[in-house]
Amino acid sequence: MIDWLGPEEWQAVRLSLKVSATAVAASLPLGLLCALALAKGRFPGRQLLNGLVHLPLILPPVVTGYLLLIAFSRQGPLGSLLEPLGVSFAFRWTGAALAAAIMAFPLMVRPMRLAFEAVDPGLEAAAATLGASRLRVFATVTLPLALPGVVAGAILAFAKAMGEFGATITFVSNIPGETRTIPTAIYAFLQMPGGEGAALRLVAVSIALAMGALLASEWLSRRIARRVAA
Amino acid sequence: MIAIHVKKRLGAFDLDAEFEALPGVTALFGRSGSGKTSVINAVAGLLRPDAGRIEVDGAVLYDRAARVDVPVHRRRVGYVFQDARLFPHMSVEKNLAYGGRHDRDRVIAMLGLEGLLERRPAALSGGERQRVAIGRALMSDPRILLMDEPLSALDAARKAEILPWLERLRDEAGLPILYVSHAASEVARLATTVVVMEAGRVLRAGAVAEVLSDPAAVGMIGAQEAGAVVRARIAGLDRIDGLTELALSGGRIVLPGRLGGIGTHLRLRISAQDVILAREKPQGLSALNILPAEVTALDEGPEGVAVGLLCGSDRLLARVTRRSARALRLEPGQGVWAIVKASAVAPDDVGGAV
Numbered sequence: 104m105i106d107w108l109g110p111e112e113w114q115a116v117r118l119s120l121k122v123s124a125t126a127v128a129a130s131l132p133l134g135l136l137c138a139l140a141l142a143k144g145r146f147p148g149r150q151l152l153n154g155l156v157h158l159p160l161i162l163p164p165v166v167t168g169y170l171l172l173i174a175f176s177r178q179g180p181l182g183s184l185l186e187p188l189g190v191s192f193a194f195r196w197t198g199a200a201l202a203a204a205i206m207a208f209p210l211m212v213r214p215m216r217l218a219f220e221a222v223d224p225g226l227e228a229a230a231a232t233l234g235a236s237r238l239r240v241f242a243t244v245t246l247p248l249a250l251p252g253v254v255a256g257a258i259l260a261f262a263k264a265m266g267e268f269g270a271t272i273t274f275v276s277n278i279p280g281e282t283r284t285i286p287t288a289i290y291a292f293l294q295m296p297g298g299e300g301a302a303l304r305l306v307a308v309s310i311a312l313a314m315g316a317l318l319a320s321e322w323l324s325r326r327i328a329r330r331v332a333a
Numbered sequence: 334m335i336a337i338h339v340k341k342r343l344g345a346f347d348l349d350a351e352f353e354a355l356p357g358v359t360a361l362f363g364r365s366g367s368g369k370t371s372v373i374n375a376v377a378g379l380l381r382p383d384a385g386r387i388e389v390d391g392a393v394l395y396d397r398a399a400r401v402d403v404p405v406h407r408r409r410v411g412y413v414f415q416d417a418r419l420f421p422h423m424s425v426e427k428n429l430a431y432g433g434r435h436d437r438d439r440v441i442a443m444l445g446l447e448g449l450l451e452r453r454p455a456a457l458s459g460g461e462r463q464r465v466a467i468g469r470a471l472m473s474d475p476r477i478l479l480m481d482e483p484l485s486a487l488d489a490a491r492k493a494e495i496l497p498w499l500e501r502l503r504d505e506a507g508l509p510i511l512y513v514s515h516a517a518s519e520v521a522r523l524a525t526t527v528v529v530m531e532a533g534r535v536l537r538a539g540a541v542a543e544v545l546s547d548p549a550a551v552g553m554i555g556a557q558e559a560g561a562v563v564r565a566r567i568a569g570l571d572r573i574d575g576l577t578e579l580a581l582s583g584g585r586i587v588l589p590g591r592l593g594g595i596g597t598h599l600r601l602r603i604s605a606q607d608v609i610l611a612r613e614k615p616q617g618l619s620a621l622n623i624l625p626a627e628v629t630a631l632d633e634g635p636e637g638v639a640v641g642l643l644c645g646s647d648r649l650l651a652r653v654t655r656r657s658a659r660a661l662r663l664e665p666g667q668g669v670w671a672i673v674k675a676s677a678v679a680p681d682d683v684g685g686a687v
Binding site for chain 2 (some may be wrong): 223225229234235236243248
């Protein structure tokens with residue numbers, strides 16, 4: 104595989120995996136929290152939160168990317184706040200991860216939310232009568248029973264992050280070795296005379312990774328579902 | 334001591350129930366929709382009342398006036414739900430230990446759970462599931478046990494399997510139990526105190542023998558379900574005819590089947606519709622059980638007349654038509670003969686030692 108892919112292509116694959124894994128890992132806690140709040144919470148502003156979570160799904164990616172650029176550029180309201188702390192997103196791979204996380208967020212939250220909604224509140228009530236605090240009920244009953252959905256959400260988000268293009272290229276551009284992920288690399292190769300070969304190889308990698316993720320998700324959720332139900 | 338006063342408005346339904354209960358089993362009895370489950374949910378903290386006060390064994394769990402509302406997980410209530418609610422992703426052993434390991438070995442032995450520990454809830458029968466649910470509640474070291482129709486999801490055979498466990502629980506655990514039921518036979522068999530509920534109100538509360546034998550309560554309990562509870566001692570066994578002779582305070586009756594060893598004390602429910610009344614001592618009757626009794630009270634309802642009887646120190650209940658009541662000229666103080674049909678006592682209605 105290493106021989107088969109050129110160094111530039113290999114770099115894009117590695118970067119894509121790193122960006123997507125970081126995006127999923129970093130957004131997972133917030134995703135769980137949002138899914139739980141939307142599934143079980145009854146609070147004012149619930150519909151607003153629901154809208155915010157789903158916004159990246161509906162907005163043109165270029166709009167999301169541009170808003171991120173405005174917010175996180177060196178002079179931007181958030182970028183200027185973070186700069187003294189040594190945290191920078193603009194034109195960095197971390198920015199690509201941020202863009203991917205935001206674009207994948209709705210896909211992550213939705214299956215998790217459905218899974219949390221499907222957990223029988225009667226079981227949670229039973230756990231509470233047995234002396235379990237809300238945190239313990241969540242950790243020992245709600246989360247294990249919703250695990251297939253949580254895993255499905257994480258894998259879906261990972262797959263989406265791997266394919267993110269519009270917001271990434273708008274926000275952090277297309278810098279080889281820093282922000283050139285598989286999709287932006289394919290785009291760059293297609294702009295180059297004689298780049299079709301490299302583009303096609305990355306397309307093949309994309310398909311393989313997508314299929315792999317899908318199969319892994321199926322296998323994992325079936326395994327967990329068996330463990331939970333049997 | 335349990336003192337409960339719960340007020341709650343749920344849509345069009347208005348719950349306002351108040352009662353006190355002694356140690357032992359307190360049955361909340363009534364039709365579905367009468368508010369029984371809401372009351373125990375309020376005790377568990379799963380339903381927040383609009384007003385009232387809930388005290389269990391000196392601990393105030395809820396008091397609107399004093400702004401006390403102990404959260405569910407600190408109330409130490411053992412709740413046995415109608416549908417068991419075992420955690421499907423845990424083994425029986427883990428389910429049992431979820432709330433603690435109080436008295437673990439004794440609970441497991443008492444409920445016969447030794448052989449089930451490794452299994453998953455999905456691999457259990459309905460009766461086994463309820464036994465595990467009861468064990469799980471007990472091992473959390475509760476100050477009160479709440480049971481919401483724990484037998485209603487089970488068929489007759491499974492019910493018969495669980496009832497003896499519940500009797501052992503009542504007699505051995507020494508724990509106050511609030512038991513929701515709409516089956517008079519269960520109430521008669523298990524309860525010490527009965528609280529009759531209807532449309533969110535407590536109609537009647539008192540000792541089980543007293544309430545179930547009160548003619549005025551027949552309307553609340555339902556004519557088909559009404560029947561008195563008496564204590565009896567096994568006085569003799571007829572092996573050839575397969576009969577058991579029982580001594581009541583006012584005489585002896587004979588029931589089919591072997592109900593236990595000689596000297597055993599039983600709790601017996603005698604359904605009101607299985608008691609026939611006569612002015613003269615009947616002769617040449619196939620029924621073997623003829624007891625002298627005195628009419629204590631009469632209550633006329635739409636479906637006939639409920640007659641309260643005193644037989645020795647036991648209270649019985651009979652149901653006759655209005656015409657029979659007139660023909661027999663029944664009135665309080667009147668001496669009569671009560672004829673109990675020998676086959677009238679179903680196995681479900683014979684409980685173990687009290």
